[in-house]
Amino acid sequence: MNVIDEFVSKFGAHLSLKKSLIIENKNRYFLLNENLRRLVDKNFFYAGAYLGKIKGEKFFPSFILLKMIANSKATKIYVDAKAAWLFICRRDIFKQGIVKIEGFKKKGAYTLVLNQYGECLGFGRILCDLYEEIGKVVIKNVSDIGDFLRRER
Amino acid sequence: MSGKEFFVNRYEKLGWKYEDVVPKQAIRINIMNADETRVVKRLESLGIELERVPFLEHGYWVSKTKFSIGVATEYLLGYYSIQEAAAQIPATLFSELKDKTVLDACAAPGGKTVQLANLMQNTGAIIALDVEKVRLAALANHLERCSVTNTIVYHLDARKASQLKTKFDHILLDVPCSGNFAADKDWFKRRTIKDVERNAELQREILAEATKVLKDGGEIVYSTCSLEPEENELNINWAIKELNLKVEKVNCYGERAKTNIFGKQLDNSVADCRRIWPGTTQGFFVCKLKRANAL
Numbered sequence: 001m002n003v004i005d006e007f008v009s010k011f012g013a014h015l016s017l018k019k020s021l022i023i024e025n026k027n028r029y030f031l032l033n034e035n036l037r038r039l040v041d042k043n044f045f046y047a048g049a050y051l052g053k054i055k056g057e058k059f060f061p062s063f064i065l066l067k068m069i070a071n072s073k074a075t076k077i078y079v080d081a082k083a084a085w086l087f088i089c090r091r092d093i094f095k096q097g098i099v100k101i102e103g104f105k106k107k108g109a110y111t112l113v114l115n116q117y118g119e120c121l122g123f124g125r126i127l128c129d130l131y132e133e134i135g136k137v138v139i140k141n142v143s144d145i146g147d148f149l150r151r152e153r
Numbered sequence: 154m155s156g157k158e159f160f161v162n163r164y165e166k167l168g169w170k171y172e173d174v175v176p177k178q179a180i181r182i183n184i185m186n187a188d189e190t191r192v193v194k195r196l197e198s199l200g201i202e203l204e205r206v207p208f209l210e211h212g213y214w215v216s217k218t219k220f221s222i223g224v225a226t227e228y229l230l231g232y233y234s235i236q237e238a239a240a241q242i243p244a245t246l247f248s249e250l251k252d253k254t255v256l257d258a259c260a261a262p263g264g265k266t267v268q269l270a271n272l273m274q275n276t277g278a279i280i281a282l283d284v285e286k287v288r289l290a291a292l293a294n295h296l297e298r299c300s301v302t303n304t305i306v307y308h309l310d311a312r313k314a315s316q317l318k319t320k321f322d323h324i325l326l327d328v329p330c331s332g333n334f335a336a337d338k339d340w341f342k343r344r345t346i347k348d349v350e351r352n353a354e355l356q357r358e359i360l361a362e363a364t365k366v367l368k369d370g371g372e373i374v375y376s377t378c379s380l381e382p383e384e385n386e387l388n389i390n391w392a393i394k395e396l397n398l399k400v401e402k403v404n405c406y407g408e409r410a411k412t413n414i415f416g417k418q419l420d421n422s423v424a425d426c427r428r429i430w431p432g433t434t435q436g437f438f439v440c441k442l443k444r445a446n447a448l
Contacts, residue, residue, distance in 0.1 A: 035278055036305060039254075039319060046293045046306035062297055088226060119230055145229040148298050152291060 004029060004051055007059050010110040011123075012103050013074035021048075028053040063120070063145055066112060070120035075103030075111045077130070077139065084115040088146040093124065093139035105130045111139060121145055155345035160334075164380060164430075167411055174335050174431045177214040179238040180222060181264075183299050184211055185271045187232040195227055208406035211271075212241045214433070231299035236264040237336075239406075239429050239437035243327060243376040244268040246403050246441050250277070253322040257281040258311035258363060261288030263295035265327055270301040279304040280319065282311055311359045320368045328356045330377035330384050335431035353383040357391060364396045369444065373398070376439040380430070382414045385438040389426055390419040392442065400425045401441040410438070 004022070008015050021032045025044060032040060032048040040047050049068075052061040070076065079087065083097025093113065103111070107128055113121050122144030130138055161171040180203075182189045189211060193203055202217035215222055222228060223235055244265050247255075250273045260266045260281035269279055279301075283289055286308050296304055309316065311326070331349050334340035356377070363373055375392075377384050389410075392398045400422040407427030412419045426440035 031302075033302075036303070039278055039280070040305050041307070041317070043307065044305050045289050045308050046296060046304070048305070049300075049302040050293070050297050064297060064300055064302070067300065084226070088229065115226070119226075121226075145226075145298075148229050148294055149224060151294055 003054060003059050004065070007052070007061060007065075008069055011069050011074040011112060012109070013069050013072045015068055015072060022051070023047070027055070061123075061143070063122075063148075066123060066143075067120050070112050070114065073103070075105070075109060076114055077101050077111050078114045078116065078118070081116060084113075084121060087113055087121055087124075087141060088144050090141055090144060090146060090150075092137040092141050095130070095134050095136060095138045098130065098138070101130055110142070113139065113144070122147075154347070157341035159346075160341060160344070163415075166415060167382065169430045172431075176237065176335050176431065176435045177216075177433050178222070179206060179212055179214050179236060179241070180233045181209070181236045181241050181268060182211045182213070182233050183231055183267065183271050185274055186230070186300055187227075192227055192232045196222075196225065196233075199225060201225075206238045206241075209238060209241050210245070212236075212238055214238065229298065234264055234267055234295070234299065236268070237435055239434035240264060240327075240376075240378070241268065242405050242407075242427075242437070243325060243374045243439050244272060246374050246405060246439065247272075247323045247325075247372055250323065252277045254319065255279045256314060256319075256321040256324040256363070256366065258314060258324060258326050258359060259283060259328055260306070261285060261292040263292040265325060266292065266304060267295055267299045267301055269325065270296075270299070270303055273303060275301065275303045277303060280317060280321070281306045282309045282314065284308075284310040312362050314362050315365050317366070319366065320371075321366055322368055322371050324363045324367055324371065324373045326359060326363055326373060326375045328359050328375065328377055328384075330356070330379040331381055332378055333380045333431060333436035335435045336378060349379070349381045349383050352379070353381075353388055356384055356388050360388065360392050361396060364392075364398065364444075367444070371443070372401070373442040374439065375442060376437065378435055378437050380436040380438075382411065385428065386410050386412070386414055386419055386423050386426065387417075389423050389440055389442070393420050393422065393445075397445045398442040399445040401443055403427060403439070403441050405439070407437070407439065410440070
């Protein structure tokens with residue numbers, strides 16, 4: 001469970017997830033409610049809200065978890081329509097695509113990437129000062145919702 | 154006992170004249186995740202022309218689009234699912250879903266599971282099974298994309314559902330079937346009556362198992378996308394006689410099912426099932442069942 005708290009904290013955020021309702025299965029983490037907790041058998045394939053998985057040493061969050069973080073106080077950048085589309089296509093974000101910044105902006109930190117409607121499209125890593133760099137990639141794409149298409153290829 | 158002529162002849166005996174059809178592509182708005190009017194407006198602003206399906210509450214036909222509707226941001230955000238119009242009917246036939254325990258016995262790739270979760274507003278619990286492990290990944294992706302949080306998925310044959318040691322308020326049996334020519338251009342080349350009979354037997358086994366895990370007063374919705382009466386009317390007639398089930402009246406799209414199949418007279422209540430011949434939708438069959446002694 002620590003792995004989830006640790007991941008969430010990289011956005012300067014905190015989620016109050018009840019530890020007893022988080023279960024792990026083959027390095028994948030799921031958040032249940034009391035009803036599902038009562039029903040679930042150890043041989044399940046998927047259950048409740050999928051939070052993410054550990055591969056090697058690294059945690060790969062689900063988009064359900066990212067949405068939960070986006071609904072809390074966290075580091076977020078809002079991008080314009082063009083940058084949003086390119087981001088979903090696995091591209092990085094240039095300074096000129098950013099329309100708004102929330103939270104801390106430290107180099108190396110994670111930030112959620114939201115579109116003009118405030119919808120979470122994924123997350124990236126801040127590469128440099130978000131206020132100063134012009135004409136350069138400032139957010140490195142780490143994960144985006146276009147992954148739903150790439151997974152099933 | 155195969156080939157286009159053989160099957161078309163059977164359809165004519167059942168009262169339908171064969172015609173080549175191309176069912177329209179359809180979507181269903183996931184109302185749990187987004188406001189329907191807003192999603193429709195956003196899709197229309199992308200140049201996607203939608204037409205409301207008259208017999209569905211949240212279903213739309215895609216009349217025109219310049220790109221695949223499976224790549225739009227709104228799709229990736231789980232605001233809609235791509236689901237054939239007739240296939241959107243079964244989940245809507247349960248009488249009350251909120252807070253119930255529901256079995257989706259043949260769930261992958263998950264279109265109906267997500268629809269059930271929407272109708273349940275993520276309350277209660279859905280137990281979703283599928284026998285094919287490779288299809289479970291697609292089901293899991295669908296659940297994640299659409300933010301479904303009330304479902305437990307098992308790799309389990311529906312014929313072993315009693316291993317779960319749970320009784321269900323509602324059971325969706327969208328059983329594996331022979332399919333139909335409207336959804337598969339090579340259907341007539343590939344299918345024989347032997348396939349149909351084999352599928353019908355599997356479906357009866359699933360129906361029998363479902364009856365064991367159904368709560369008293371619970372409901373089973375049975376559906377196939379097959380046009381063959383062995384998988385439809387004849388199986389339901391068998392379930393009435395052998396499993397002590399009764400057919401409930403439903404108010405949905407489709408014509409009353411047949412009660413005389415190639416000279417064999419069936420229970421009159423089989424007419425309360427719905428048969429959909431291919432046209433704007435694919436071919437389909439659906440009905441709602443309860444225990445005969447249920448109140």
